[in-house]
Amino acid sequence: MTYCVGLQLDRGLVFMSDTRTNAGVDNISTYxxxxxxxxxxxxSLVLMTAGNLATTQAVVSLxxxxxxxPSDRNPTLLTAPSMFQAARLIGETLRDVIATQAGTGxxxxxxxxxxxIFGGQVKGSPPRLxxxxxxxxxxxxxxxxxxxxxxxxxxxxPILVRAYDPEMDFARAVKLLMVSFDSTIRANLSVDxxxxxxxxxNDRLELGYxxxxxxxxxxxxxxxxxxxxxxxxxxxxxxxxxx
Amino acid sequence: MTYCVGLQLDRGLVFMSDTRTNAGVDNISTYxxxxxxxxxxxxSLVLMTAGNLATTQAVVSLxxxxxxxPSDRNPTLLTAPSMFQAARLIGETLRDVIATQAGTGxxxxxxxxxxxIFGGQVKGSPPRLxxxxxxxxxxxxxxxxxxxxxxxxxxxxPILVRAYDPEMDFARAVKLLMVSFDSTIRANLSVDxxxxxxxxxNDRLELGYxxxxxxxxxxxxxxxxxxxxxxxxxxxxxxxxxx
Numbered sequence: 001m002t003y004c005v006g007l008q009l010d011r012g013l014v015f016m017s018d019t020r021t022n023a024g025v026d027n028i029s030t031y032x033x034x035x036x037x038x039x040x041x042x043x044s045l046v047l048m049t050a051g052n053l054a055t056t057q058a059v060v061s062l063x064x065x066x067x068x069x070p071s072d073r074n075p076t077l078l079t080a081p082s083m084f085q086a087a088r089l090i091g092e093t094l095r096d097v098i099a100t101q102a103g104t105g106x107x108x109x110x111x112x113x114x115x116x117i118f119g120g121q122v123k124g125s126p127p128r129l130x131x132x133x134x135x136x137x138x139x140x141x142x143x144x145x146x147x148x149x150x151x152x153x154x155x156x157x158p159i160l161v162r163a164y165d166p167e168m169d170f171a172r173a174v175k176l177l178m179v180s181f182d183s184t185i186r187a188n189l190s191v192d193x194x195x196x197x198x199x200x201x202n203d204r205l206e207l208g209y210x211x212x213x214x215x216x217x218x219x220x221x222x223x224x225x226x227x228x229x230x231x232x233x234x235x236x237x238x239x240x241x242x243x
Numbered sequence: 244m245t246y247c248v249g250l251q252l253d254r255g256l257v258f259m260s261d262t263r264t265n266a267g268v269d270n271i272s273t274y275x276x277x278x279x280x281x282x283x284x285x286x287s288l289v290l291m292t293a294g295n296l297a298t299t300q301a302v303v304s305l306x307x308x309x310x311x312x313p314s315d316r317n318p319t320l321l322t323a324p325s326m327f328q329a330a331r332l333i334g335e336t337l338r339d340v341i342a343t344q345a346g347t348g349x350x351x352x353x354x355x356x357x358x359x360i361f362g363g364q365v366k367g368s369p370p371r372l373x374x375x376x377x378x379x380x381x382x383x384x385x386x387x388x389x390x391x392x393x394x395x396x397x398x399x400x401p402i403l404v405r406a407y408d409p410e411m412d413f414a415r416a417v418k419l420l421m422v423s424f425d426s427t428i429r430a431n432l433s434v435d436x437x438x439x440x441x442x443x444x445n446d447r448l449e450l451g452y453x454x455x456x457x458x459x460x461x462x463x464x465x466x467x468x469x470x471x472x473x474x475x476x477x478x479x480x481x482x483x484x485x486x
Contacts, residue, residue, distance in 0.1 A: 047270075064400055072268045154398050154430070155397050155398070155400060155401055156431065157430050158398055158401075158426040158430055158474075159396060159474065161429060161430060161476070162429075162471055162475065163474065163478045164266070164475050167485050170486055171483055171485070171486050172483075174483050174484050174486065175478070175481055175483065176478070178484070179478065179481070183401040186401065186404060186405075187400050187401055187404060188399070199486065209486045210329030211486075219482075219484045219485075222480070222481075222482050223481055223484070226481045226482060227407035227477070227481060227482075228405055229259055229482060230478070230480050231402065231403065231405050231406065231474075231477055232406055233480075234470070234473035234476065234477040235402070235406045235418070235473070235479065237420065237469075237473050238418055238422070238466055238469045238470060238473060238478075239462075239465050239466070239469060240414055240415075240418065241414050241417050241418050241421070241466070242414070242462075243413055243414050243417060243442065243452045243454075
């Protein structure tokens with residue numbers, strides 16, 4: 001599995017993804033699931049992927065190849081006139097890759113599906129955050145639903161639902177994501193460090209702070225260990241129940 | 244869906260189940276998923292069910308009917324010589340019901356599967372806690388895996404993993420289960436109050452404290468609202484991250 005979260009804040013976007021992929025429990029590898037493109041001053045794009053690794057790698061490779069050989073008839077990620085058009089391009093590429101893999105050759109028991117979170121900004125319109133489905137269609141984050149999760153989403157959801165605040169600053173948002181990832185990693189073998197972090201500040205039009213968070217990262221260790229204690233203290237602070 | 248948890252403590256067993264059943268999102272009902280049997284001084288049994296409601300109701304009805312017409316060749320829940328034999332009886336009944344429903348008549352898109360948590364004590368041996376699979380086989384809780392969850396298990400797992408302590412008293416265990424259920428209910432429409440609670444104290448051989456917890460229950464409200472605040476305070480108490 002995988003765990004990726006894209007958060008929309010008043011001041012920008014924050015993305016975090018894990019790196020574990022597995023085909024069964026006896027074939028585990030580390031792959032980066034976060035991909036970025038930018039034209040400084042003009043556009044900054046972040047894509048996170050969950051699902052079949054062959055599918056997501058093919059999608060990213062096709063998007064990259066198109067960037068190298070742009071044509072008027074085929075817009076590319078680097079030339080699409082808006083985030084909406086860029087999301088459409090990714091969705092179509094994803095759908096085509098799945099259709100090709102699923103429709104020909106030997107059949108596999110596993111599906112070739114993948115789901116993606118895509119966010120960023122193209123000059124001239126505000127930042128956008130999308131979730132793209134294997135069918136190629138997509139939905140956009142809004143004030144009422146200000147974040148998307150893909151992959152192993154359930155363990156890390158309760159803290160997101162409760163502690164998310166659109167006005168939070170980036171440092172606090174990263175802390176929130178670390179807690180959400182820590183809850184997931186502790187409960188599920190199929191998600192693990194290192195994590196990739198990318199911050200995008202509204203209207204900056206270049207990728208902002210990014211970081212690879214290893215298991216030994218001091219901030220990560222402090223959050224992971226601190227959260228266990230804080231959670232136990234929070235639990236202790238609840239009123240007792242008379243049986 | 245459903246959410247049920249059975250906890251094994253040093254001093255006994257604690258069971259909690261929700262009551263929401265749904266066939267799609269437009270057909271939602273309240274059904275008790277916790278069933279108990281006892282022969283005071285001799286045995287106390289608790290069964291919680293998740294999965295196809297027709298299957299679980301049929302299993303419980305068959306178990307009850309057998310109790311009314313016992314025979315030497317067919318042991319019943321009230322005469323099985325051990326918890327192991329009682330679990331076997333439930334497992335066989337479950338497997339037979341699923342096989343009957345799945346093998347005949349019109350085919351349904353939904354499966355007829357169900358999973359169950361079964362615990363209690365029969366005089367002469369220690370209390371036991373089992374998870375019973377649709378195939379009829381089952382596993383027993385041990386010191387390393389001291390609780391079972393069925394249904395919508397992921398949202399409520401992180402707090403169980405972190406705050407469970409085999410030495411905790413019943414009041415604290417109930418508080419822990421309430422937090423775990425609250426996390427699940429807030430994140431998922433398919434689990435909801437009222438909740439059923441049953442406590443069994445080792446070697447008492449009669450069912451102990453039980454309670455139906457409505458949404459308006461003062462303890463439940465205190466935990467549910469207190470947990471939001473406590474969680475936010477816990478989050479605030481974590482060290483800040485420098486980006």
